[in-house]
Amino acid sequence: MQTKLVILDRDGTINQDSDxxxxxxxxxxxxxxALEAIARLNHAGWHVAVASNQSGLGRGLFDVAALNAMHTKMHKLLAAVGGRIDAVFYCPHSPEETCNCRKPLPGLFEQIGERYGTDLSGVHTVGDTLRDLQAGASAGCTTHLxxxxxxxxxxxxxxxxxFPIGTQVHADLSAFADWLLAQPEPASKAHKTGVKTV
Known part of the structure; x- marks a missing residue:
């Protein structure tokens, strides 16, 4: 059975962005x-991964220790509301560097697919920019702005x-979580009244 996976952008989606x-x-x-929305998804059985461009590293604006400190804060604040992010995938390169991981290219999404051993077709991805969704669409994801x-x-x-065809628009991450949690479960899920599988 396919992993219930959601892929989120970070800046502007989970946390406040800055020019x-x-x-x-x-x-x-x-x-x-936003953190409460992630916790609600977790409680419904969804795994959450992050795909984030962090060109500030390549530009020399901060170092990996500072990035790790940001993510430590994120994980602690999430834990406090009963949520978690499984993994953070980020591109450290500046736009001038040639890489496949800087969105709108799909490299980060391909890495996430490999980590979970899953095809990303139909996996929901959420972001606040065109390039977030172009990267997800290139990997087969269903896109949400x-x-x-x-x-x-x-x-x-x-x-x-x-924007990718079929992109759905939500006021914020909480509204996306409301939408996703209102969707019917895939037909492959066993009925609660059905035969118990071992």
Missing amino acids: DYVKSADEWIPMPG VLTGKGERLKGKTLPAE
């Missing part, structure tokens, strides 16, 4: 309701044509 980059744990501030972070610019507007 000057989020460079320290002090600057890492969760979006209202949140109107937080850079996505705020699209509030009240029609989604531009360059």
